[in-house]
Amino acid sequence: MxxxxxxxxxxxxxxxxxxxxxxxxxxxxxxxxxxxxxxxxxxxxxxxxxxxxxxxxxxxxxxxxxxxxxxxxxxxxxxxxxxxxxxxxxxxxxxxxxxxxVGAVKPQGCYVSRDAYGDEDTVVCTFAYRGTPGPRPADPAPLAGGDDPHALVVVVDYNMGGMARDAWVSSEVDRLLEKAGVEAAGDPMLAFQELEPQQARALLEFAMKVTTESLVRKGPELVSDGYSAFHAFARARIKALPPGRKRPAPLLSEAPYSRDRRAMLAAEFLASDAAEHLSDPSAASRCADHIIDYGCDRDFNRPLRVSPTKCRTFLLDWLPRKVLLDPAEQEAMPHVLSSWVRFAARRTGLPEEGLKATLDAVWEATGRFTEAYRDPTTFGLDRSLVRRLLPDGDLSALPRRAFAFPFLEGLHDGVDLSALHPAEDADRRVLLEIDHAAERDRPDFAEHLAWHEEIATRLWDGDPDQMWEAAQRLLDLGHDRHEVLHVLMEIAERIGDHPDELAAALDDIADIPDEPPR
Structure with missing residues (x-):
């Protein structure tokens, strides 16, 4: 190669x-x-x-x-x-x-095209080569003139965590800027404006960092086909912009919402005209809490931002993976979300066409929501059992927690397992002792059980994500639960308190050796 x-x-x-x-x-x-x-x-x-x-x-x-x-x-x-x-x-x-x-460039100007939804920014940074070779000036502020003018264009997607999703380079700078200005002038859903170079650098550094971190977990399919070809160029050009801002952009610098502030926002919504038709106030309140939490925790403290893409992602992707809803909440959620869209659009001044498009998206997603949201009780799991495994309501944790604690019902040596809660340390230890009763004769049983507790705790917390991913790979290869747990224990014991090394070692697991550690 x-x-x-x-x-x-x-x-x-x-x-x-x-x-x-x-x-x-x-x-x-x-x-x-x-x-x-x-x-x-x-x-x-x-x-x-x-x-x-x-x-x-x-x-x-x-x-x-x-x-x-x-x-x-x-x-x-x-x-x-x-x-x-x-x-x-x-x-x-x-x-x-x-x-x-090579690299002897000076910034000419930075601009951003933003949609009214707040879904994405298209950042345009223009550069030119210095007329003659020589050392860079101490002051990196934009200078006039220069050869080979060109523009770096980066698309930042806030529905994907603020990652840089696409990038390209254009040598037709004037035409590019003129076209962006004309499009924004004729479309109330677009805005095109200048951006401070320091702000552009902070925004793009943040976006490229998110992209790199996302690729580690999900792979390069998250970005456009051409992004990889421009990644190194973009990284270098961003460093040519003057530093100076710690916060990436106004959209990313909203003050965190405290619990009290979130509760106050929910109360304002439930008391508004937009929510007056909701028939189940209790379920509506819980649904509003989920909507607000999603906006605060997943959308850079912007619970009032609404868009077709954000609402579809919330309803069809995030909720089915992350939140345990009771039947009343499942029934109410699409209606509460529609009401929230009306409430939030008035507060943020979203243009009428944006409001209509977002409501249409919620309506279209409502029928699919009943298919996308799979209530664990429909698979034969008792709701009280699910609640014990998910006291935090994190639906995505159910498979790994059920793997860590498979014995939660019945009697064992007079102990009622249904009365034990794996989220509590003392009950967790009892459950693990019962799970490994056949190994009690081991001379090192106390130490061995402590390592089982370490792995069970990590699986419960999802720390790191790679542990459950490795366990699933091994299970898919046909290994039994006992073998998988012992391999995870051996790696955790060998690596020690080094999170990055542990994650890397778990990533490397492709199969269990012929004689797995015991």
Missing amino acids: FAEMLLAARELLAVRSPLDAELMVSDMLGAWWGRRLRRGDVEEVLGEGLVDYAAKAGTPAALTLLIAVAYLGTSRQAAKAEGAALALMESDVARPRWADR
């Missing part, structure tokens, strides 16, 4: 501008961006491996590749690439004329 990349790097010798060279190398680095390796970090194994390979090659193409990676790569890749490039230049390896201008 490295040989093929170095062969492709010969094209760098023929390009005329540093912009073309940077985009080509960014595309190369994107070949493995967002991917995962079973052993080792992909940026270290492949990214730094490419740098080492190019350094040994020592050709003009290798030098141009190293020069670009010194600007576009990760901090470790950049440091290695810079050292290798200097060594080749001292050996009189030829380099193209544009090499001195």
Whole structure:
């Protein structure tokens, strides 16, 4: 693979501008961006491996590749690439004329196109190369003029946690800005405005960090097909913007809602005209609490923000995975959400067409909600049993908690298991002792049980997420629960109190060895 990349790097010798060279190398680095390796970090194994390979090659193409990676790569890749490039230049390896201008850009202006829903920002940052090569000025403030003007465009999606979902580069800066202004002028659902460069940097750094963290959990399918090709370029250009703001953007800097503030907002809603037709005040109150919690905890403290996408995500994705609703709440939720949309739209000034589109989306999702929301009691689980496993109402925790505590009913040695609550430490210990009664003769039973309690607690809390994911992989391969628990225990004991290392080790589990630790 490295040989093929170095062969492709010969094209760098023929390009005329540093912009073309940077985009080509960014595309190369994107070949493995967002991917995962079973052993080792992909940026270290492949990214730094490419740098080492190019350094040994020592050709003009290798030098141009190293020069670009010194600007576009990760901090470790950049440091290695810079050292290798200097060594080749001292050996009189030829380099193209544009090499001195790689990354020598100055910001020209930053802009943002926002939709009235608050679903996403399209951030546009414009740059130009300095007219002559030379060191960067101490003051990175925007300067007039420059060569090869270009714009970095990044789409930030707030329905996906504020992640950078798409990115591209345009050389037609004036046309791009003019088109965005014209579209906003003719559409009340759009706004186009200038953005302070410091604010743009904070916003984009935050968005790209969220993207990286999301990819670790869910994979590169979350972003557009072209995002990987521009990721390295975008990361480098963002660093060219002046720092200075700790908060990413006004939309992300709302003051946290305390419990009292959330309760007050719910009370205002229930007393409003929008909620007067709701027939079950008790269920409506609980549903409003869920809506407000979702807006505060999942949408950057914006419970009053409503949109078609946000409402569909809440109703068809988040609620079915995360919240245990009783039958009255299941019946009331779509109606309460429609009322909340009317209440919130008036408070935020959402245009009428936005209100109508959001209500239409809720109406369309209502029928699908009854299919998407799977009440555990429909699978034969007693509701009181579910409540014991989910005292916090976190529906997504049900499978892993049932795996950790499979014996919760019946009598054992005179103990009524239905009276024990696995959320309480003392009851949890009794349940685990009963679960492992066959191992009581072990000389190290106390220590062994303590490790079972450690794993059970981690599974209960979902800390880390990788533990239950690893357990599911092993169960899918046909291993029994006892074997799986012992493998998890062995890894936790071996890694100790190192969360990142524990998560990585659990990620690496592909199967149980022939003789699993006991």
